[in-house]
Amino acid sequence: MREMVLFFLIVVAGTAGELSVSRAMKSVGEVHDFRPKSILRFVLQSFRLRWMWVGTALMSLAFFSLLAILSFRQVSFVVPISALSYVAGAFGAKLFLRERISRNRWIGIAIVCLGVTIVWWTRG
Amino acid sequence: MPLILISIILGPLGNVFLGKGMKSVGPVTSARIMDLLPIISRVLTSEYIWLGIVCLMGFFVCHMLLLTWADYSYVQPATSLSYLSIAILSYLVLGEMISPLRWLGVTVICVGVLLVGRTSPSTSEAPEHA
Numbered sequence: 001m002r003e004m005v006l007f008f009l010i011v012v013a014g015t016a017g018e019l020s021v022s023r024a025m026k027s028v029g030e031v032h033d034f035r036p037k038s039i040l041r042f043v044l045q046s047f048r049l050r051w052m053w054v055g056t057a058l059m060s061l062a063f064f065s066l067l068a069i070l071s072f073r074q075v076s077f078v079v080p081i082s083a084l085s086y087v088a089g090a091f092g093a094k095l096f097l098r099e100r101i102s103r104n105r106w107i108g109i110a111i112v113c114l115g116v117t118i119v120w121w122t123r124g
Numbered sequence: 125m126p127l128i129l130i131s132i133i134l135g136p137l138g139n140v141f142l143g144k145g146m147k148s149v150g151p152v153t154s155a156r157i158m159d160l161l162p163i164i165s166r167v168l169t170s171e172y173i174w175l176g177i178v179c180l181m182g183f184f185v186c187h188m189l190l191l192t193w194a195d196y197s198y199v200q201p202a203t204s205l206s207y208l209s210i211a212i213l214s215y216l217v218l219g220e221m222i223s224p225l226r227w228l229g230v231t232v233i234c235v236g237v238l239l240v241g242r243t244s245p246s247t248s249e250a251p252e253h254a
Binding site for chain 2: 080107
């Protein structure tokens with residue numbers, strides 16, 4: 001049960017966090033200049049956006065859940081299970097960012113779910 | 125493209141170090157704040173945790189730079205070939221015994237990820253009027 005709650009937080013809070021950051025990034029605009037000074041300016045600029053803070057908070061929650069679960073489960077078990085974020089990511093991108101999800105991508109997501117199920121059987 | 129490659133290596137490496145650090149901290153079995161305090165202090169003083177965090181921060185910056193020009197539902201799958209490298213790294217670095225069934229599961233996840241990744245970088249719907 002504790003494990004389920006932690007996985008839920010990793011997947012749902014992690015994905016919601018990434019979606020929020022993605023939303024913030026889109027309003028910052030495209031970055032093509034990778035000099036350290038420009039990157040620093042870009043990071044400072046992003047943190048003036050509310051979505052960036054929401055995203056960071058959610059991703060921190062997911063991160064601490066990940067640490068907790070890694071304290072008693074193998075890395076090669078935990079990380080593949082967290083691939084469930086694809087499912088959450090597809091639904092989130094569709095609903096929240098209005099991205100269009102192609103049929104091929106839905107098939108890929110179904111295969112990811114199958115893989116996650118197989119890894120779950122090796123829980124031991 | 126180089127950014128995607130860097131994130132495929134940095135992300136999994138970060139997780140492997142976090143795993144190593146948390147194993148030395150010991151199992152987190154309680155959610156009570158009084159039980160968590162000593163654990164938090166052990167987490168903050170573990171060098172492997174910090175090494176993992178540095179790797180993941182590098183990964184995060186690459187990821188943000190990617191997201192400025194490509195859509196989220198393209199970036200996430202593309203960087204997530206890392207599921208194969210996480211299995212390889214946990215075997216090599218942490219000596220985790222990975223059963224054939226788990227290898228199969230990880231491979232299936234990668235196949236799904238590859239299929240998801242073979243889509244155009246920009247998936248937002250185009251404006252309806254010209």
